[in-house]
Amino acid sequence: DIQMTQSPSSLSASVGDRVTITCRASQDIRNDLGWYQQKPGKAPKRLIYAASTLQSGVPSRFSGSGSGTEFTLTINSLQPEDFADYYCLQHNTYPHTFGQGTKVET
Amino acid sequence: QLHLQESGPGLVKPSETLSLTCTVSGGSINSNDYYWGWIRQPPGRRLEWIGNIFYSGTSTYYNPSLKGRVTMSADTSKNQFSLKLTSVTAADTAVYYCARRSTGSSSDYWGQGTLVTVSS
Numbered sequence: 001d002i003q004m005t006q007s008p009s010s011l012s013a014s015v016g017d018r019v020t021i022t023c024r025a026s027q028d029i030r031n032d033l034g035w036y037q038q039k040p041g042k043a044p045k046r047l048i049y050a051a052s053t054l055q056s057g058v059p060s061r062f063s064g065s066g067s068g069t070e071f072t073l074t075i076n077s078l079q080p081e082d083f084a085d086y087y088c089l090q091h092n093t094y095p096h097t098f099g100q101g102t103k104v105e106t
Numbered sequence: 107q108l109h110l111q112e113s114g115p116g117l118v119k120p121s122e123t124l125s126l127t128c129t130v131s132g133g134s135i136n137s138n139d140y141y142w143g144w145i146r147q148p149p150g151r152r153l154e155w156i157g158n159i160f161y162s163g164t165s166t167y168y169n170p171s172l173k174g175r176v177t178m179s180a181d182t183s184k185n186q187f188s189l190k191l192t193s194v195t196a197a198d199t200a201v202y203y204c205a206r207r208s209t210g211s212s213s214d215y216w217g218q219g220t221l222v223t224v225s226s
Contacts, residue, residue: 032210033212089155
């Protein structure tokens with residue numbers, strides 16, 4: 001299986017901060033990566049697909065970058081509604097695998 | 107707007123079979139463009155991809171970590187797809203999500219999730 005190592009596991013931030021989350025793949029996955037936001041009791045919501053393409057309807061303060069084995073999700077000017085858990089998902093190779101998640105908290 | 111809804115028992119006894127159905131509305135599962143899949147999340151843990159199925163049933167993939175206990179099927183007449191997980195243990199307690207993904211992409215539409223508890 002491809003291992004997805006996500007860091008940090010949690011971070012403390014304030015409204016207006018710039019936040020960066022990283023996912024590293026154990027092998028080359030090209031740009032076959034999505035980023036998800038999950039709030040308590042809710043299903044994950046896709047923010048980014050193909051590593052850097054913004055999902056329709058998602059605010060432009062979210063951005064993704066990277067290819068191969070290293071990927072980054074950036075949130076510019078963190079908003080109150082952005083405090084949540086974030087996951088990366090690789091879909092290059094079966095079985096698809098998720099990172100362990102990052103909790104963004106105040 | 108596409109909508110997915112999971113249904114099934116919320117409590118399953120150890121060693122029995124977990125059965126869930128995902129009903130799709132606002133679109134057809136009968137499409138060459140999408141896979142239909144299941145993902146779960148044990149309490150306090152990361153998401154785990156279970157597998158996915160093509161509408162015709164001709165292409166399925168299951169996570170080997172589930173050791174052959176998984177079967178998925180699709181019923182185009184009802185616009186539903188299903189998950190069966192046999193010989194469950196407490197480790198299978200999780201919120202189960204159904205989801206759609208485009209071929210070559212990650213899951214975009216998800217159901218709200220359903221908690222299944224394995225307990226006697």
